[in-house]
Amino acid sequence: MEHATNDLKEFITDLVIPHQRYSVNINPDHITMLDGTKIKKQLSRKRRPNKSSTLSRKEYAKLGLNTLPTKQMKYEEALPLHNLWKGYVREHLELREGDEVPQVHDPRYEEFSKQLVKLDLHGAKLKVLQSKCRTLENLSGICVMDTKNVLKLLGEDHRIRTIPKSECVFGLKVGNMDFTIFGQHLNIRPAERSVKKIKNFVEPFM
Incomplete structure (x- = not known):
């Protein structure tokens, strides 16, 4: 995995104009993402299905909200x-x-x-x-x-x-x-x- 990351760093650096290569700062997390493996932090950002906060008519009736004392x-x-x-x-x-x-x-x-x-x-x-x-x-x-x-x-x-x-x-x-x-x-x-x-x-x- 480390070898693949170094190869990717080298490849990306070669794409930059030679006299500006010294200022290139490659984020390893980005390399990992390009390589196809998701880190734990990225997995935790997965959207959870949104559950409606409103009651359905069936739930409304079950709670007795359709009736009065x-x-x-x-x-x-x-x-x-x-x-x-x-x-x-x-x-x-x-x-x-x-x-x-x-x-x-x-x-x-x-x-x-x-x-x-x-x-x-x-x-x-x-x-x-x-x-x-x-x-x-x-x-x-x-x-x-x-x-x-x-x-x-x-x-x-x-x-x-x-x-x-x-x-x-x-x-x-x-x-x-x-x-x-x-x-x-x-x-x-x-x-x-x-x-x-x-x-x-x-x-x-x-």
């Missing part, structure tokens, strides 16, 4: 979340004091209605106005979980109820404005809903 949450504990949501919705819809809901004939109506259904509803106070299941009608509470197909509302009686979106029509109040949202427009995860392009006409709301 049904009897441990108090309505009062969700009020700070609701107060944060009120600031968020005013910013999202660009609302100011005294603003009124655009009417169907108003040029702003279509864009406003699309922004409305894009809202993240975590923290919103919602009421079921109509439902195919009569027992769900008039149920209300603060939304503590918004998934693809259901909303989980924490009522003033401290109970969490699961409400299917597509079966219901929801009432939502922002300041002095009352909105009606058809649950079928909400059937998508909040993160995806907020960036989704809505091409179809959104049914009228009040």
Whole structure:
């Protein structure tokens, strides 16, 4: 091995202009690498496969992160979340004091209605106005979980109820404005809903 390294040193030195050969400084590690043998330090630099730091959906569900404690949450504990949501919705819809809901004939109506259904509803106070299941009608509470197909509302009686979106029509109040949202427009995860392009006409709301 040493003999091969010396031969390589001599070969490389011969490639340099004669009067500059005295200043050539050859790193033995480089010679070793050219000779095809990797030293331990080089082997330790091998990239290790990167493992994703995010949880898969299966791991997420296994840890119970898709569920909420049904009897441990108090309505009062969700009020700070609701107060944060009120600031968020005013910013999202660009609302100011005294603003009124655009009417169907108003040029702003279509864009406003699309922004409305894009809202993240975590923290919103919602009421079921109509439902195919009569027992769900008039149920209300603060939304503590918004998934693809259901909303989980924490009522003033401290109970969490699961409400299917597509079966219901929801009432939502922002300041002095009352909105009606058809649950079928909400059937998508909040993160995806907020960036989704809505091409179809959104049914009228009040």
